Amino acid sequence: MLLNEPTLTTRQCGDCPIRHRAVCARCETDELDRLDQIKYYRNYEAGQTVIWSGDRMDFVGSVVSGIATLTQTMEDGRTQMVGLLLPSDFVGRPGRDNAAYDVVAVTDMVMCCFRKKPFETMMTETPHIAQRLLEMTLDELDAAREWMLVLGRKTAREKIASLLAIIARRDASLNLAGVKGPLTFELPLTREAMADYLGLTLETVSRQVSALKKDGVITLEGKRRVTIHDFNRLLDEAGDDSDGGMPV
Amino acid sequence: MLLNEPTLTTRQCGDCPIRHRAVCARCETDELDRLDQIKYYRNYEAGQTVIWSGDRMDFVGSVVSGIATLTQTMEDGRTQMVGLLLPSDFVGRPGRDNAAYDVVAVTDMVMCCFRKKPFETMMTETPHIAQRLLEMTLDELDAAREWMLVLGRKTAREKIASLLAIIARRDASLNLAGVKGPLTFELPLTREAMADYLGLTLETVSRQVSALKKDGVITLEGKRRVTIHDFNRLLDEAGDDSDGGMPV
DNA sequence: CGCGTTATTGATACGAGTCAAGATCGGTGG
DNA sequence: CCACCGATCTTGACTCGTATCAATAACGCG
DSSP: OOOSSOOOOOOOGGGOTTTTTSTTTTOOHHHHHHHHHHEEEEEEOTTOEEEOTTOBOOEEEEEEESOEEEEEEOTTSOEEEEEEEOTTOEESOTTOSBOSSEEEESSOEEEEEEEHHHHHHHHHHOHHHHHHHHHHHHHHHHHHHHHHHHHHHOOHHHHHHHHHHHHHHHHHHHHTOOSSSOEEEEOOSOHHHHHHHHTOOHHHHHHHHHHHHHTTSEEEETTTEEEESOHHHHHHHTTOOTTTTSOO | OOOSSOOOOOOOGGGOTTTTTSTTTTOOHHHHHHHHHHEEEEEEOTTOEEEOTTOBOOEEEEEEESOEEEEEEOTTSOEEEEEEEOTTOEESOTTOSBOSSEEEESSOEEEEEEEHHHHHHHHHHOHHHHHHHHHHHHHHHHHHHHHHHHHHHOOHHHHHHHHHHHHHHHHHHHHTOOSSSOEEEEOOSOHHHHHHHHTOOHHHHHHHHHHHHHTTSEEEETTTEEEESOHHHHHHHTTOOTTOSSOO
C-alpha cells in the first residue's frame, strides 16, 4: 500500500529504456509529445495485483521495468498463466472496457500508463501506434501458439526444459551473450508460477527441475540461479528442433 | 490434385459472403477496387494441405467458405492444433516470408488470396485494413488464451464440453438461434482432429463423448450430428462460469 | 455389397496429481 | 552473530486419469 517513493517522475520519452521496443516505437517526436500528455507512471510492488479480471479498465500501458503475469482462474481455483509480461510489453486491449485477465506484478514493476479514451482516439489518428501494436500482437499470438504446443503435447520434463529455454533466450538477447558457452540467469518465477505457466503442479515442477539437474542439463546455485552448459542439449530436452527457429 | 472445376470466378467483393467480417470489412469502395486487383480465388478439397510449415508464402488471404486447421508438429509426430479457421478468418502473417504452421483444409474450402507484397504495401497506405487486422488479431489472441486454459488445466471431459460449447456457440451465432432450447449441429472435426485440438488421444475423445452422451448432456445422431439440450448444463460440464462471457 | 476409413470399447501401463513430511532459504530480532 | 520463523522448495508414498495397445464395430463411398 505505501509506495516508498512517489517515483512518478514525468520521465522524458527520449530516455525511456523501452522507447524503441514498446507500442510507441514507431512514433515521431510530435506523436511522442501527444502521448506525453496522456501518460503517467505507476509503480507496483512484487506480489501486487495490477488489474483484476472483470474490472473496468481506464488505462492501457507498457511495462517499463519488472515482470508481470497474465492469469485466468476457474471458479474452483485452478489457474493458468496466459501471458508473461516483460519490459516493453503492452497491457490492456483498446476497445475493451473490462479486463479479461488478472495482471499481477511478479517483481517490483514500473508501468507507463495511457488514459484509455485519449489513447484510443490517438490510435485511429496516428497509424504508427496501430501498426506497432499490430506487430506486437502478432508476435504475442505466435508465442501463444508455441505455448499451446507445450501445454497440449509436451511431457513435464519437456515443459520445464521449454520454459528454461525461453527464459535463457530472452536473457541472452538482453545481455548480448551468444548461444555459445554456458548461460547463467536468475529465474524470475517461483515454482508455483512456473507450474501455472506450464499446466503442472508445483511438486512436479520441483521434481523435474531436480531431474534435469541430476542429469547434468542444468546447474543450480541456490534455488533460483540457473546455469545452462549446452543450450542445444536443453533444446533437445525440450523436444525442439535444435537447428530450428531460423529457417533458411 | 485435380480440381474438378476452376471455380476461380472473379467474384465481386460486393456479393462476398464475408464482406463485412473479413480483413476487408472496413474498406471503402475505392479500397475494395485496389484489393480487387491483387486478389484471386483458390479452391481446396477436404484433406488438402494449403500451406506447409516452413514454406515460402507469397500470398495471404481470407477463408471464404469451409474450414481449415492450423497445426504444429514435433519431430516425433506429436501434433497440436493451434488454430481453427472459419469463414472470414485471416491466413498468413504480413511481414513474414515463411509459414510457421501447417494449414490443412478440413472440408472443401474457398480462399480469397491476396498477393503478399502488394497487400503489405496497401496495409501501410490504407489504415482501414491494418485496423481491422489488429482487431481480428486481438480476438484471436483472446481465443488462444482461453484455449490455453483448456489445454493446461481442464480434464478430458471438460475439454470435450468446452469444444462442443465453442462450436455450438459459433453455430448459434450463424443460425441466429437463441441460447434457449436445444441446439443441433454437425461436428466439423473428426475425433482425431478434436484430439489434436484438445491435447488428447482420439480414444480419450471417443470415451468422453460417449460419457457425455450416457449422462444425457448431448445426443448423437450418427457420429457427427450433436444435439445439446441444455446449454448451461454443457457450460457447467466445461467448468465455465455459466453466467459468464458477458460481464455487466 | 464389400472395403477402407473412422469410431468405439476393453485391458493394462505409466506419468503426473495428491497428500504429507521435512529441508532449505532469506529475513528479523534478540 | 546467531537463533528463529515463515515462505519456498524438495522428496516420498500412493492414487488416479489419460495414454497405449489391441480388438471390434459402424459408417460411407465406390
